[in-house]
Amino acid sequence: MPFPDCVPELTDGVVGLRAHQPQDDPRIVEQSTDPDSMRWTTVPRPYGLADAASFRDLIEREWNTPGAQRHWVITDAQDPDGRYLGTIDLRAGKSGMAEVGFGLHPEGRGRGLMAAALRLVAAHFFNDLGGQRLYWWASRGNFASWRVAWACGFTFHATLPARLQPAQPAARPEDGWVASLGPHDDRTIPAAPWRVAVELAGDGIRLRPWRDEDVSAIEPWSGGGHFMPPGAEPTVAGFGEWLLRRRERMSRGESTHWCIADAATDRALGDAVLIDRDQEEGSAELGYLLLPSARGRGAASISARLMIEHAFAAAEDGGRGLRRLTALTVGDNAPSAAVLTRTGFTEWGREPQFCAREDGTYDEARHWVLLRP
CATH class of the missing domain: 3.40.630.30 (Gcn5-related N-acetyltransferase (GNAT))
Structure with a gap:
């Protein structure tokens, strides 16, 4: 016809x-x-x-x-x-x-x-x-x-x-x-979760979704360049791409990124993340970074505690219902290790020659774990 x-x-x-x-x-x-x-x-x-x-x-x-x-x-x-x-x-x-x-x-x-x-x-x-x-x-x-x-x-x-x-x-x-x-795929449910940065707050810190306008808070980076994976720290020039990568990962269920913000001013202080990619079911990796001017005020420890509470809370209570969190630091990063120790993580092993320092020598990796109480 x-x-x-x-x-x-x-x-x-x-x-x-x-x-x-x-x-x-x-x-x-x-x-x-x-x-x-x-x-x-x-x-x-x-x-x-x-x-x-x-x-x-x-x-x-x-x-x-x-x-x-x-x-x-x-x-x-x-x-x-x-x-x-x-x-x-x-x-x-x-x-x-x-x-x-x-x-x-x-x-x-x-x-x-x-x-x-x-x-x-x-x-x-x-x-x-x-x-x-x-x-x-x-x-x-x-x-x-x-x-x-x-x-x-x-x-x-x-x-x-x-x-x-x-x-x-x-x-x-x-x-x-x-x-x-494919013809046999379930068309009524997603193949992977779409992670959402639900708002978490406490002790003067608020974890919220990143916004395009947060670029105004970005500062030149300082600190050990090998403390984080390449491209983890935001820059003013690369902020759009940096934020897009995080939104992409959340839309594929690979990770959840929060902006660490001052509860009073709402100014961005850093990035907090739970990484699901390559993790076992019920497990995620916790991470964080702070802008230089935000360090030394306990923001990382507060953010870590907020993420831990959210990760272990039951799904019906708005949490993730996880049973286990992991974390990784490098040997030179004593402040990050102190944050994990304060929030209850246990170091369980070290990995030699994990990453290169700026002077060409190699730093080790420290592996941490925290189980749901």
């Missing part, structure tokens, strides 16, 4: 997917000129009704071509008018592979409609078309898009440099995130 009769209408009772219609054009324009859409997509600039009509013509040609790209309108299944709330598309490849893309009108955001639409398209691809693997791509930093794929069980694979066409024609290619979903 020709378009639009060839378009299978899909619904789960919450979201509906249907063919594009001429009356959708004004809302397609509204979506395409929205700042978020312009930031993360390659829609033409400027974008008007003629562009929307051309887009629909392309969609019709593709539906009338076997094996071509497929587009659906996203609607609220409870809306009797079936108003346009976005578009989702399926780009079939070879050997049972396909890519999915999507975008929402501002009116449709924050309602869970996109995740429901993605589950419908995934079910159609796997169950009706015999698909074997569904891929998702997005520009690095597009957490809204990743949140949708994450909620539908996609597994994150990699960040590929200069992989995607830039939104602006004259700009450089953008780094791309890629994730995928």
Whole structure:
């Protein structure tokens, strides 16, 4: 059957997917000129009704071509008018592979409609078309898009440099995130947790999420350069990349980062972290760093205690329900060892020639552990 009769209408009772219609054009324009859409997509600039009509013509040609790209309108299944709330598309490849893309009108955001639409398209691809693997791509930093794929069980694979066409024609290619979903993956739950820095406070210190504006507190670094992994300390020039890496790790369940802030002024004092990556179930690694002007006031010890309490608290009480925390310091870092000792950690072993000092000699690693009481 020709378009639009060839378009299978899909619904789960919450979201509906249907063919594009001429009356959708004004809302397609509204979506395409929205700042978020312009930031993360390659829609033409400027974008008007003629562009929307051309887009629909392309969609019709593709539906009338076997094996071509497929587009659906996203609607609220409870809306009797079936108003346009976005578009989702399926780009079939070879050997049972396909890519999915999507975008929402501002009116449709924050309602869970996109995740429901993605589950419908995934079910159609796997169950009706015999698909074997569904891929998702997005520009690095597009957490809204990743949140949708994450909620539908996609597994994150990699960040590929200069992989995607830039939104602006004259700009450089953008780094791309890629994730995928298989036919037997659970599409109702995420494949990994998305860590959130819940606010923790006590003794004049507040642990909260990092903010872009915290760059104003960043200072030149001082202290042993080998005390931390390369790139762990923030700099003014590199703060955007430093913060993005931490947000990426949290979105993949690899770690939870807090900004250590002064409770009275809210000024950033340092970074606190629980690292899950490569840890056994029920275990995490505790870490912290302080900006030079924040040292000597007990902020590291207070932050460590707050993280310990959160880590060992039961999940139903808002904690992590962990059974064990580990930590690592280098032999020269006596202040950090003192923090761990004060907060109850036990040193259980040392590792010789762990890392190089600035003078070319090698420092050892000290390994620490704390069990839930």
